[in-house]
Amino acid sequence: MTIPAPAGAGGRELPHPPREEIRLEGVLQALSDPMRLRIVRELAAGGDELSCSQFDLPVTKSTTTHHFRVLRESGVIRQVYRGTAKMNGLRADDLDALFPGLLDAVLDAAARQADRLGG
Amino acid sequence: MTIPAPAGAGGRELPHPPREEIRLEGVLQALSDPMRLRIVRELAAGGDELSCSQFDLPVTKSTTTHHFRVLRESGVIRQVYRGTAKMNGLRADDLDALFPGLLDAVLDAAARQADRLGG
DNA sequence: CGACTCGTACGATAAGCATCGTAGTACGGC
DNA sequence: GCCGTACTACGATGCTTATCGTACGAGTCG
Numbered sequence: 227m228t229i230p231a232p233a234g235a236g237g238r239e240l241p242h243p244p245r246e247e248i249r250l251e252g253v254l255q256a257l258s259d260p261m262r263l264r265i266v267r268e269l270a271a272g273g274d275e276l277s278c279s280q281f282d283l284p285v286t287k288s289t290t291t292h293h294f295r296v297l298r299e300s301g302v303i304r305q306v307y308r309g310t311a312k313m314n315g316l317r318a319d320d321l322d323a324l325f326p327g328l329l330d331a332v333l334d335a336a337a338r339q340a341d342r343l344g345g
Numbered sequence: 346m347t348i349p350a351p352a353g354a355g356g357r358e359l360p361h362p363p364r365e366e367i368r369l370e371g372v373l374q375a376l377s378d379p380m381r382l383r384i385v386r387e388l389a390a391g392g393d394e395l396s397c398s399q400f401d402l403p404v405t406k407s408t409t410t411h412h413f414r415v416l417r418e419s420g421v422i423r424q425v426y427r428g429t430a431k432m433n434g435l436r437a438d439d440l441d442a443l444f445p446g447l448l449d450a451v452l453d454a455a456a457r458q459a460d461r462l463g464g
Numbered sequence: 465c466g467a468c469t470c471g472t473a474c475g476a477t478a479a480g481c482a483t484c485g486t487a488g489t490a491c492g493g494c
Numbered sequence: 495g496c497c498g499t500a501c502t503a504c505g506a507t508g509c510t511t512a513t514c515g516t517a518c519g520a521g522t523c524g
Contacts, residue, residue, distance in 0.1 A: 238520080250458045251377050254451070258374035259512085279470065289513055291472060296511090310470045310521045325454035327446065332373070335444035339369050357490075378482080398500065408483055410502060415481095429491045429500045 238307045240298065245320045248301030253321070256300035257332055261285060262293050266302060266316065270333050274304070274315025357426045359417065364439045367420030372440070375419035376451055380404060381412050385421060385435065389452050393423075393434025 257263055261283060269276060283290055294314065297303040304315045321329045376382055380402060388395060402409055413433065416422040423434045440448045 246461075250451075250454050251379055251382060254373050254377035254382075258370050258377055260370055261512085263370060263373075277470085285512085286514060287471070288473090288515075292512070295472095307471095307520090312471065325450070325457065328450040328454045331444070331447040331450040332369075335369050335447045338444065342365075380482085396500085404482085405484060406501075407485075407503090411482070414502095426490090426501095431501065 240305050240307070242298060242304060243301045245301075245324065248317075248320060248324055250325060252300040253302055253325070253328075256297050256302050259293070259296075261289075262297055262302075263332075263336055265293060265297065265314075267333065267336055269303065269314060269316050270318075270329075274313070276314050277308075277311040278314065279311070359424050359426070361417060361423060362420045364420075364443065367436075367439060367443055369444060371419040372421055372444070372447075375416050375421050378412070378415075380408075381416055381421075382451075382455055384412060384416065384433075386452065386455055388422065388433060388435050389437075389448075393432070395433050396427075396430040397433065398430070 257266060264283070265281060268281060278290060278294055281290065283293075285293075294303070294305065294312075298305050301317060301320065304317050306313050306315075316329070318329055376385060383402070384400060387400060397409060397413055400409065402412075404412075413422070413424065413431075417424050420436060420439065423436050425432050425434075435448070437448055
C-alpha cells in the first residue's frame with residue numbers, strides 16, 4: 227500500500243518555486259553553505275546535465291539529497307527526473323532576471339577565493 | 346576591579362578580520378539575514394558615519410548588537426568607537442578587492458526585490 | 465521475477481543562531 | 495562626584511539546520 231506519489235502519471239515531478247517567489251535572502255543563505263556553493267560551482271562549470279551522483283561530496287547520500295533540496299527550494303537550481311537519475315541545472319535565467327549579475331558575481335568571487343586559498 | 350579592556354590606552358578597539366581572512370561563505374551568510382541585509386542597505390545609502398542607535402530596527406538593542414557583531418566579524422562592516430557612539434561603515438574597499446562586483450550586485454538585488462515586493 | 469542502482473523519507477542528534485532580559489561598563493555633561 | 499546615554503556581556507530559550515543511519519520506492523537490466 228502506502229500512499230503513492232501525488233504527481234502520479236508517469237514522471238515524478240518536483241516542486242520548484244516560481245520565479246516571482248525566489249527571495250534574495252533565501253538564495254544567499256543557500257549559497258552560504260560550503261557544500262552547496264561547491265555544488266553550484268560545479269554546475270556552473272559543467273553545464274546543466276549533471277546528475278546528483280556525479281558529485282563526489284564528502285558527505286553521505288542523505289545529506290547530499292538535503293543540500294540539493296535546499297538549493298531547489300530556494301530557487302537556485304532546477305531538478306528533473308530522467309529515469310532513475312535526477313538531472314540538475316542552475317536557474318541562471320530566473321536568477322539573472324531577478325538579480326542581474328548576482329550569480330556571476332558570486333561564482334567569480336568563489337573562483338577568486340579558491341584561487342587565493344587553494345593555490 | 347574586574348579586568349580592564351585589553352586594548353587599554355584611551356580608545357576601545359574592536360577586532361576586525363584582516364582582508365585576507367574574509368571568507369565568501371561568511372559574507373553571504375551575514376547578508377542572508379533580513380535584519381542584517383537591511384542594515385547593510387542603510388549603510389550603503391547613508392554613507393559610513395552611522396551609529397548603531399540611528400537604526401530603527403524592530404528588535405531589542407541586544408539583538409542589534411549581535412547583528413552588528415556578526416557583520417563586523419564576517420568582514421562586511423568596520424566599526425569604530427567615537428565617544429560613546431559606535432560608528433559603522435561598509436568595508437566596500439576590502440570587499441571589492443576580494444570579490445569585485447559582489448557587494449554592488451547584492452545591493453542592487455536587494456533594491457530590486459524591495460521595489461518588486463514593497464511597491 | 466530478481467538484483468542492483470539512484471535517490472527519498474523519516475527519525476535522531478548535535479550544533480548553530482536569532483531573540484530576549486538583565487546586569488554591567490565606558491564616556492560625556494551637570 | 496553623579497547621572498544619563500550608548501553599547502556590551504552573559505545566560506536562557508526556542509527554532510533552524512547539517513549531519514548521519516536505516517529503511518524504502520522507482521527505474522533499469524539480467
